[in-house]
Amino acid sequence: MGLLSQLDAAEWLALVQHELFLFATFFFILGALDEFAVDLTYGWLRLRGKAATGRVDEAELRARPLAGIAAIFVPAWDEARVIRPMLTHSLLAWPQAEVRFFIGCYRNDPATFDEASIVARSDARVHLVVHDRDGPTSKADCLNALYAALVAEEERAGRRARMVVLHDAEDMVDPAALAALDMALDHAEFIQLPVLALPQPRSRFIGSHYCDEFAEAHGKVMVVRSGLGAGIPGAGVGSAVERCTLARLAELTGGLGPFATTSLTEDYEFGLNVGSIGGRDRFLRLRTREGRLIATRAYFPSRIDTAIRQKTRWIHGIALQGWDRLGWNGGFLRTWMKLRDRQGPFAAFLLALAYLLVLGSGLIGIAGWFGLFVPFKASPLLATMLAICGIAVVWRALIRAIFTGREFGWREGLLAVVRIPVSNCIAIMAGRRALMAYIATLRGAEAQWDKTEHLDHPASLMREHGSI
Structure with missing residues (x-):
């Protein structure tokens, strides 16, 4: 206690930053291991001929x-x-x-x-x-x-x-x-x-980021669920x-x-x-x-507000209402998939924390360059965990690019990597809105249905361009 009381403001900030990095990297590694387990299962099912299209x-x-x-x-x-x-x-x-x-x-x-x-x-x-x-x-x-x-x-x-x-x-x-x-x-x-979200030339990032998510979810995750008998959630279409x-x-x-x-x-x-x-x-x-x-x-959805509203409904309904309405029964495999389905709010919090830490570290680094602040030095444990997170990020980007590229070509596969921050930012904002909406329902408010606005139908646009 005596040592802590002697720390100045800069040292306190460095300590808090270090502990938050440990917290964030620990849960990122857990999430990476979870995703890697799905990747390995998918590969195993492919080798056994149970995941082939x-x-x-x-x-x-x-x-x-x-x-x-x-x-x-x-x-x-x-x-x-x-x-x-x-x-x-x-x-x-x-x-x-x-x-x-x-x-x-x-x-x-x-x-x-x-x-x-x-x-x-x-x-x-x-x-x-x-x-x-x-x-x-x-x-x-x-x-x-x-x-x-x-x-x-x-x-x-x-x-x-x-x-x-x-x-x-x-x-x-x-x-x-x-x-x-x-x-x-x-x-x-x-x-x-499967559901394929089509690329949108007029919305290369917001509207088209759905391509990447559905290509991976319906090209890998749903295949794994089906192969393991872990329950198939309906997509509604x-x-x-x-x-x-x-x-x-x-x-x-x-x-x-x-x-x-x-x-x-x-x-x-x-x-x-x-x-x-x-x-x-x-x-x-x-x-x-x-x-x-x-x-x-x-x-x-091709606009940021409509994309956030749609994903708010998904997170609220699947992660928060699903916990209340469906519980955790069904055995290990089904429980594992339910846990994955319900990680949206915590994943949004973790992503927000990670971006804040990266931004804060950048500002502190600039201040240190001017001699205004001494940046903290990562402990060997944290350095190792950060290295694992870096490898996991590269692996996840590669997997997403592969599944997107398989359906839409290599250019969209490369864009899928660039769109990852867009997907993360929408998830952060949707996660916050979903949590606030859920808390409101606990206080007696009714769950609000935010219908997605649809302006274009693929058949109409393809007919205009002579594709069908």
Whole structure:
């Protein structure tokens, strides 16, 4: 105690800086080991042939008749800009007579209803469902309304659907996706296809950073979860569930519907809930012989405010609500994946601390250069930990570049490395907002649904440039 009392302000600052570096590097190394464990597992699964992306003949797959009715649920609040190109493209991509599109509109959103009606009048496979409540309600509430409409339609037609496929109004479906889902449903009750966030030339950093995150998450992490049987969370799009399994989930809620209206991430919970009632799940990665990944493609938010709002909802729903709603049961592997899913708030805090420490060290270094301050000297332990962190950062950047480059080419792979700080900064701001929102709910406030604004549909822009 006597020694501490003799320290001057500069020495105190150096001591605090040193201890904070130890704290940050310790948890960064833990996180790096966790990610490295996933990398090793992915490599092990690849060696055993359990992670390879299958190859299919697209013409042969699409010629395969559907085994039953496929009901496509598309909730649509304030989607007038994208709902018509989405439906137009989807109906052309999936011409099968067994397809039924159920579009969830709202009575106080005439613009979306009018756009969807234009398509519905030309194709009887499109069913418009007008919610009996003013919007916006939650996405889960709209999905439950679509489920009720499906039940009514089945009773009227005297025929039950084989599967329900979930999509959003901004999605560009793959022509081979529906047949692939129908085929995979012979072996599982819940199927999730990959999601590809498309690069955005007008938003090379904010909008395109989603490319890197989804390329790695749906090229590696979801493959590992599926290979280990550790539970497949739904992505909300490109998800198919067997019809009887959906009915079982609806029965568990006492008739309220199969989707959790009080959750901000009902899609994430939905996939895990299928597994919790004994349903088999599978993450399905297939490529055509020409090399195209059979996946759902979409543009993600291109502005910083909308990106932060979207990720706030993800962190709030998955990390914070998920802890309350889903608990920690399910065995070691599922608990490991839940822990990874719920690290968002702490990861945001750790990233913020790391950036502050790096910035502070730079300022102190400049002050030391002018003789105004004596920078602290790292202990051998801290020097070793900093070196490990540096190696881990390089490794993580390399892995991200590889997975992004595999889907979008080497240029995007290189840009993925440059976009890492952008991704981190958005995560920091979203983590803070999510924590504040969660604390507000603990005090009695309702969880707020921040819907993502969609301005462009991939099919429209590709048609403009002659890509499709």
